[in-house]
Amino acid sequence: xxxxxxxxxxxxxxxxxxxxxxxxxxxxxxxxxxxxxxxxxxxxxxxxxxxxxxxxxxxxxxxxxxxxxxxxxxxxxxxxxxxxxxxxxxxxxxxxxxxxxxxxxxxxxxxxxxxxxxxxxxxxxxxxxxxxxxxxxxxxxxxxxxxxxxxxxxxxxxxxxxxxxxxxxxxxxxxxxxxxxxxxxxxxxxxxxxxxxxxxxxxxxxxxxxxxxxxxxxxxxxxxxxxxxxxxxxxxxxxxxxxxxxxxxxxxxxxxxxxxxxxxxxxxxxxxxxxxxxxxxxxxxxxxxxxxxxxxxxxxxxxxxxxxxxxxxxxxxxxxxxxxxxxxxxxxxxxxxxxxxxxxxxxxxxxxxxxxxxxxxxxxxxxxxxxxxxxxxxxxxxxxxx
Numbered sequence: 001x002x003x004x005x006x007x008x009x010x011x012x013x014x015x016x017x018x019x020x021x022x023x024x025x026x027x028x029x030x031x032x033x034x035x036x037x038x039x040x041x042x043x044x045x046x047x048x049x050x051x052x053x054x055x056x057x058x059x060x061x062x063x064x065x066x067x068x069x070x071x072x073x074x075x076x077x078x079x080x081x082x083x084x085x086x087x088x089x090x091x092x093x094x095x096x097x098x099x100x101x102x103x104x105x106x107x108x109x110x111x112x113x114x115x116x117x118x119x120x121x122x123x124x125x126x127x128x129x130x131x132x133x134x135x136x137x138x139x140x141x142x143x144x145x146x147x148x149x150x151x152x153x154x155x156x157x158x159x160x161x162x163x164x165x166x167x168x169x170x171x172x173x174x175x176x177x178x179x180x181x182x183x184x185x186x187x188x189x190x191x192x193x194x195x196x197x198x199x200x201x202x203x204x205x206x207x208x209x210x211x212x213x214x215x216x217x218x219x220x221x222x223x224x225x226x227x228x229x230x231x232x233x234x235x236x237x238x239x240x241x242x243x244x245x246x247x248x249x250x251x252x253x254x255x256x257x258x259x260x261x262x263x264x265x266x267x268x269x270x271x272x273x274x275x276x277x278x279x280x281x282x283x284x285x286x287x288x289x290x291x292x293x294x295x296x297x298x299x300x301x302x303x304x305x306x307x308x309x310x311x312x313x314x315x316x317x318x319x320x321x322x323x324x325x326x327x328x329x330x331x332x333x334x335x336x337x338x339x340x341x342x343x344x345x346x347x348x349x350x351x352x353x354x355x356x357x358x359x360x361x362x363x364x365x366x367x368x369x370x371x372x373x374x375x376x377x378x379x380x381x382x383x384x385x386x
Contacts, residue, residue, distance in 0.1 A: 013052035020049035040092035054078025086162030099257035153210035163200035178325035278319035
């Protein structure tokens with residue numbers, strides 16, 4: 001009973017693994033809407049549960065000795081998760097942001113690194129006799145050997161690439177959102193960006209550690225500093241897993257998705273190439289004022305105008321030279337100017353007016369107003385009263 005199986009660092013790793021497993025089961029059980037992003041998040045957490053166990057088997061103070069004695073056949077199996085969690089996080093973010101997400105045959109290429117790693121492990125480790133494998137484990141000659149260290153570096157670089165791809169998806173989503181929505185301020189992407197950046201920072205640290213191991217092959221030095229950095233990464237992942245599961249349950253179901261791509265391309269109706277059509281739409285916008293609807297989208301406006309959404313988007317881009325977001329808010333600013341100067345609205349505050357014309361964010365209203373008019377709304381109102 002005096003045997004010490006875990007130290008405090010190992011305990012954090014074990015808690016991270018257990019939390020990942022618990023949250024993965026919870027997400028699947030509560031995914032009543034059958035959302036792909038939630039399933040991908042659960043799969044990401046499940047894969048991520050094997051990583052701390054893998055680290056404990058390799059570097060745990062007492063845990064690794066216990067595994068070597070009782071279950072050496074489990075060694076290195078957790079390392080396969082390094083080739084899965086990055087791709088799963090990428091698909092989680094992609095399916096969360098874009099409603100037209102679906103698997104394609106080319107997506108199977110994401111399994112290539114995993115298959116190559118499996119082939120490498122078979123040729124260099126698993127095909128060896130049991131006693132020889134055990135000797136490599138006990139001497140740690142394999143984990144500090146050149147081939148495995150290089151494979152480890154490649155897996156860490158791959159994860160960084162996936163995290164960067166996630167950030168690119170978020171940037172693309174924001175641009176696409178401006179083409180279809182008039183109020184993008186209500187869509188909060190800070191939480192998903194923060195989580196991706198957090199994992200990216202941890203993954204970058206792991207790349208640095210992997211590089212240090214390679215350098216150590218040719219020039220041995222004290223790795224204690226890097227060990228402390230690695231421990232910091234363990235604690236950071238523990239925090240990120242909690243945040244990821246919490247936000248997944250809280251935000252995923254209500255997140256505003258967009259189409260990643262336009263509808264299948266087809267020749268634009270020549271009718272919409274006529275400048276007179278743009279003038280007619282402009283006239284209807286000023287007369288019917290559909291822009292006063294706070295959450296109007298491209299699809300809703302196209303339905304009101306009785307035109308195809310794709311053709312309306314092309315017309316806005318071609319004739320007005322702006323995206324849908326700017327198109328709608330331009331009319332809102334013009335309406336706000338009129339109301340700010342109208343005697344009927346003299347008792348209304350600027351907040352009342354920007355809400356009445358369709359804005360739901362003061363900062364967005366002030367930014368657009370200053371950009372279009374050249375002065376702030378309060379300055380405009382004061383000058384109009386003179």
